[in-house]
Amino acid sequence: xxxxxxxxxxxxxxxxxxxxxxxTYTATGxxxxxxxxxxPGEGLQLLLKxxxxxxxxxxxxxxxxxxxxxxxxxxxxxxxxxSDSAVYFCALGDDKIIFGKGTRLHILx
Amino acid sequence: xxGVMQNPRHLVRRRGQEARLRCSPMKGHSHVxxxxxxxxEGLKFMVxxxxxxxxxxSGMPKERFSAEFPKEGPSILRIQQVVRGDSAAYFCASxxxxxxxxxxxxxxxxxxxx
Numbered sequence: 082x083x084x085x086x087x088x089x090x091x092x093x094x095x096x097x098x099x100x101x102x103x104x105t106y107t108a109t110g111x112x113x114x115x116x117x118x119x120x121p122g123e124g125l126q127l128l129l130k131x132x133x134x135x136x137x138x139x140x141x142x143x144x145x146x147x148x149x150x151x152x153x154x155x156x157x158x159x160x161x162x163x164s165d166s167a168v169y170f171c172a173l174g175d176d177k178i179i180f181g182k183g184t185r186l187h188i189l190x
Numbered sequence: 191x192x193g194v195m196q197n198p199r200h201l202v203r204r205r206g207q208e209a210r211l212r213c214s215p216m217k218g219h220s221h222v223x224x225x226x227x228x229x230x231e232g233l234k235f236m237v238x239x240x241x242x243x244x245x246x247x248s249g250m251p252k253e254r255f256s257a258e259f260p261k262e263g264p265s266i267l268r269i270q271q272v273v274r275g276d277s278a279a280y281f282c283a284s285x286x287x288x289x290x291x292x293x294x295x296x297x298x299x300x301x302x303x304x
Contacts, residue, residue: 182232
């Protein structure tokens with residue numbers, strides 16, 4: 082069945098560092114791919130999405146490209162801020178939405 | 191346009207009691223998902239419903255758990271005879287349906303079994 086694997090955390094970076102959170106997926110069809118973010122005590126919010134191969138989703142300085150050849154959807158940001166500290170979930174959507182286990186990100190000032 | 195509304199936000203139950211968690215989807219959304227999140231863990235899919243139908247309940251425990259999404263009213267996740275291991279955050283999400291549409295999440299219900 083469909084599944085999502087993302088790098089385990091926690092990931093700790095200094096402010097203004099470059100961020101990559103790896104995500105790979107297994108799917109029988111051509112799902113949409115998503116990154117969600119969860120701030121402490123809150124529900125998940127959609128960060129960005131891509132619906133087909135080679136699409137790039139972007140929002141708030143974050144980017145991810147739908148790579149069919151490597152079945153990946155890695156999340157990147159060029160310069161992180163303390164306010165980016167949160168848990169990030171990679172997800173794929175087919176008939177239902179399947180989430181990875183989440184990666185906790187700590188940004189130090 | 192209100193978002194996904196879950197209530198209560200916090201629920202405390204004694205072992206053996208019943209817990210009822212409610213989810214009102216966004217206006218116009220006919221698809222509802224329930225997920226469970228244990229402390230320091232990811233989201234585990236439980237059940238996917240459309241109005242009056244259970245589409246996929248592969249993540250639901252076989253006993254004590256049930257879900258419904260009636261024609262009128264909110265979706266209900268019901269846990270009978272709760273045990274300590276049921277303590278978790280339960281999130282509901284809704285979508286208008288279709289592969290390309292994202293799910294919108296509620297704030298969650300944090301269930302504590304004492």
